[in-house]
Structures are given as structure tokens and as C-alpha cells.
Amino acid sequence: MKTYSKDSEHPIRLTLNGAPRSGYCEPRTLLSDFLRAELGATGTHVGCEHGVCGACTVQIDGVAVRACMTLAMQVEDRQVMTVEGLAASQDEMSDLQQAFRRHHALQCGFCTAGILMSCHDYLRRNPDPTETEVREMLSGHLCRCTGYTNMVNAVLETAALRRQHAG
């Protein structure tokens, strides 16, 4: 078993939004800082840095987690997805992002990147959520602008449209 020394920087390889990436980090480097400072993926925002606010939520192997409560070392050889990976191309938003825009589900947008990553994971697992379930899922995020209701509406509409297209 290899020991990664606290005083050196170590190479990390991962897949970020489908593309192979690599960078260097200390053992104590948080994934949120690694993504932003080392890989330049600044779509992921940093709020509280102790797991409360949800702004830094990303997906690791498809599962929504807090990047500030994850070490960069832990994503070695993993698939990481951030808000930059949601849209199919630069000029086309995903259905979830479009619904957020239609419903005015963001104002300043600071919390939105994390919220989208949670919703994206959750809707895959639960394609037909109740309003209560959506609110429970969103309770892991703090938004100081919207009051959440428009986000709930956007998520429920996205789920309904996806079921409509699938059925």
C-alpha cells in the first residue's frame, strides 16, 4: 500500500465530464479546490466548506456528493461530472437547465451548479418523484434568493416531460 506524503504533490488522473484529465494535489487538497484551481473547472462553486450549503455538489461515478467533503485523492481513476458536463454542447442547455430557466428557478445562480448536479442524479433514480420527495432532496442545498418553490416546479416539470417523451 502506497503512502502519499503530506509534503508533496501527487499526480491524479480522472475523467472529468467525459474527458481524461490530470493534475497535481497534496493529500489534504479538497476536490472542490482541485477542480477549480488545478483543473480550471470553475463551474463548481464553493460555499461553506463543511457540507452544509450544497453549492459544491458534483457527481462521482454518477452519484451526487459534496466536493468540499471529498479529497481530490479520492477521485483518482473515477468519473467526475460537474455542471459543465450537463449540456450536450456549448450553446444548448439540458432539459433540466431549460426548465430552471423557464421557471425562474435561479436568481444570482451561485447555488445552482450544485443543485443541478443533485437533481440530475436524483431524477435518474426516481423518475416520478412527489413534491415532498423533491423538497427533501433540495433540502441539502441552501439558496438565499429563490425560496425553492420555482426549483421544485422545474424539477417536477422536467420529470413529467421526460416521462411523456419516454411513454
Add this chain to the structure above:
Amino acid sequence: MKPNKFDYLRAHSAAEALDALAQCGADARIMAGGQSLMAVLNMRLAQPSVLVDISRAADLNYIRVNADHVAVGAATTQGELEWWPALADHLPLLKQVIPFISHFQVRNKGTVCGSVAHADPSAELPLALSLLGGQVVLRTRKKRRVLSAADFFQGMLMTARAADELLEEVRFPLAGAAQRVAFTEFSARHGDFAMASVGALREGGRLRLAVGGVADRPVVKQWDALPRQDWDDALNDFAWSLQAQDDPHASAAFRRHLVRRLGRRILEQVSE
């Protein structure tokens, strides 16, 4: 809000983690999901010199149904247990409890064993394990021992785990057919630490009640028979026995009030 420096070891098996603990002892901290530990590291309330990451130890990632219990390995996340299709059948109490644990995004990474090992008095999983009369499995390179939840929890963030021991597994007893369970808690917002949490288990006339967030560990009380007219007195005696303390979140009196009110509500639920 960044951790102090530490050496990082990535254990790919329980054996590797145990070797690291044998070498480093009290200087090392095990991290599984890290959803309590990372916050503590970020705030520098803990500054271990070595961090042993067991999240990739495949032999510690399991949910096994055994003859009389469900065994959950040290690398298994709360989210994996939450989304386990057999959860409601085998562990109906946990089906009710898990949604109260922090939030979806934290449960996705936080582990079942990690929460038990952390032993926060207001955490839901230690309460559930205590109420069900479950066990924890502690392992070193040389030996393995099985402790009851009652023997394992020893106070606020204090357990019977020795520095070279890994909490390898927790065992939740399987629900009996005649068993009724209920759980609820009170917190400022959903997902916050509970000011008081109460779980109940009824099997025939036998009644068990567990309270979290009030004493320095989950406390369980059992009655072989408790007629409805005695509930209020029994709950009041139980509430006073917990030695509740005032803190910035709630007064001792409010916590006793919660034990009486929440206790009454869930006794109703398991007695309908």
C-alpha cells in the same frame, strides 16, 4: 477552512487498513465516507497525521442478510442502504430513520459504520442500532470481537473502539413479523442535528423506547408491559432520567418536553 497536512493511505482491503492501523495506531484516522470527518478536518478540530481511506476496500462494501441480522460493511454508504430494495422488508425501522440523516447528497457518501463509529449522541444510526439491540464488529490484525451497541457507545463521540481496531461491520437484527417500529425527531430544519429523536419498537406487550440527542449517547428503556394510562408518567420519568443539559440549541427543559411529546406520538404509532 482547509485541513491541516496529513499523509494519505488508500486501503484496497480490510487487511491493508488493519496493517496501517497496526503501524500508525492513534496517529491514524480511518476515513470511509468522511461526511463527519471531513467537516472536522476542514475546521481543524481534528488534525491526524495519517488518514487511511477505506472507501475503496471492496471486501468492506456489502449488505448481507444473515440468519438473524443484516450485516453492513464499513465501506457501505448510507445511500446504498437507503436504496437497497430489501430495506423495508428486513429493516423497517431504518426505512423510517434514514431520510432523517442529513441530506441525500451526504448520505450518498457517508457510511453506516462511519456514523456509528463517530458516535454523535444526536445521530440517527447509533439510536437505531441501540433500539434494535444490534452489534458492532471490531477487528485488528490479530483478533475480532463483537460488542453490543450498549457496550460500544460510551459517551459523546466516545466508543469502546481501541486505536488499532477497525469498525468492520454493524449488525442490525432482522425485523420479526409481529414487530412494530416508529421513529421521529425534532430539529430546526430537516437534516439538521436532532434536538431530540425518539424511536420505539413493540413486540406483543414488550415495548422499547430509545432517545437520542438528549443524553451523551442513545439511551434505551424497555417495559415488559406498559398500559396506555401509564405512558405519560413513564415518559416523564424517562425524560428526567436522561440528565438533559442546556446548550445553545435547546434548553434541558425543552428537550424533556420533546421526549414526552415525541415519545407519546410514536407510542401511539406502534400501538395503533
